[in-house]
Amino acid sequence: MWKYILKRILFLIPIMLLSSFIVYYLMSLTGDPAQAMLGEDATEEQLEQLREEMGLNDPLIVRYGRYIGNVVFHGDLGTDIWKKSVFDEYMARLPYTLYLACVSMFLTALISVPLGIIAAVRQNKWEDFVLSALAIAGMSIPNFWLGLLLMIKFALQLGWLPTSGAEDGVLSLILPAFCTAVPNAALITRMTRSSMLDCIRADYLRTARAKGVKEGKIVLKHALGNAIIPILTSMSNQFAILIGGSVVVETVFAWPGVGSLIINAVKAKNTNMVTGGIIMTTVFVAVILLLVDLLYAFLDPRIKAQYQGK
């Protein structure tokens, strides 16, 4: 088992190095950082001097090596255009994104799993049609637009909730968490429904019914117990996407997470911040997905058996 875990962790290292190199390379195309720092009216000599100081004249691979060396050994992602530490800034924002992602995921599970079960149990009845229609509508609604509409209603017109920022604690969180949860909940409702339908038809449930097990117990224990694995898989993927991708909702609600940090950095041409932010998020997401995978290895007897006694 430990061999499997070690293998997975070691395998992650080259993948992370390559993906961060791709990001680094793409961001190196954005333009000359020396020019960005000194502005339009810098002379050629000043630019050349700064480029030499910053090591910008070295080949790309050397610059990347130096960059990643600093990240790995010193936790240093360089400084942004305002001379602030990118790493510190990122770490200050990360808890907000994690907080939003956790609450949003919790809401998703709370809404979608019961609805998916109802749709499956009442397959082809009116409940199923209504829920399926709602689910496909929920999948199609752009979450930032939903956010804007809810902001108009609950923040501007009714004044119940703050429009943006994170100063009001839980109240500030309600709208962004709900907006990011709706499309995910729609997807998981569909997923739960189809996963449950697979299980409801299985032979062991017929056996359980024949034995006289109560219908509620059949659905919740025997069917859901087996249907839950694929549901958890897609939830963990969505969690990873939330961490990397709630950029738009974070920006709409001025939620001080890493998504809005990256988008504002792109707009301000704050290249170091964008590079550092994207690389950090990529690593973070990869680590979370790896942890989920390892968790499965513990839960799934098949993977466990493969590595037993080796």
Place this chain on the structure above:
Amino acid sequence: MSKKTNAAAQPGRKTQGQLIWHQFKKNKGAVIGLIAFLAIVGLAIIALFIVDYDTQIAGMLIKDKLQKPSAAHIFGTDHLGRDVFLRVIYGAHYSLLIGFLGTGVSVLFGTLIGAVAGYFGGKLEWFIMRLVDVLMTIPTMLMATCVVAAFGISITNLILAIGISTAPHFARTARASVMTVRGNEYVEAAKAIGTNDFVIMFKHVMPNALSPIIVQATNRVATCIIAAASFSFLGLGVPSPLPEWGAMLSDAKPFMRTQPYLMIFPGLAIMITVLALNLIGDGLRDALDPKLKR
């Protein structure tokens, strides 16, 4: 009458297209989606003829600004006095163009490298699929942000950004699909008579491996349209004077307190288009792959 004679001449024989259409028709949601989608395309085409781009879309008619929806302007007018209804139907061009071209780029590159990996196998496959793994670790939205940041803000770059960031997903689907087809007898037969590998791949393997790719692509167009609108809304996509739906929402944001109706119609347009495409995608999935049918 003529139908009957045809059926009598070839009892039970239908082309693959007819079979798919027959299955697709059974799904009411999918048919509604298809009608809605055709209506949107139709409106977009009509808009080309009835709208004068320079005055009604990009112009300024300050005396008419910020009017509530009325008989003259059914969706109202925006802060520069332009008719929102005309801008919304004209804006369909951008969303559809970016959605379809972005997905096109993605399908083209993704499917090609995935199919090569799945067909040839061995070291080449290992190499390609590890590269796909690497690309997939970068979250899609951030990858697209990275491409936009690197190449600058424009419609072409937005299409590229969306296309590149989702291509790895198609590579995986294509590889898996090609691998299931690769072992069939007719592929072996083609190899046995000495057919060129590329001819086998494009003529015999790909047509039979396309179903999952088509289904995924339909849903991907829908997500691309949302992504494009998101980027435009953030100011990283289609620039403002153009009536892209996301850009219109961005324009309307300063007026959301006083003119909330400006927020409604562009967003509704996105939602209806995406909903139509998702419904079509569900219908196609059921029609093309009966195994997945629910």
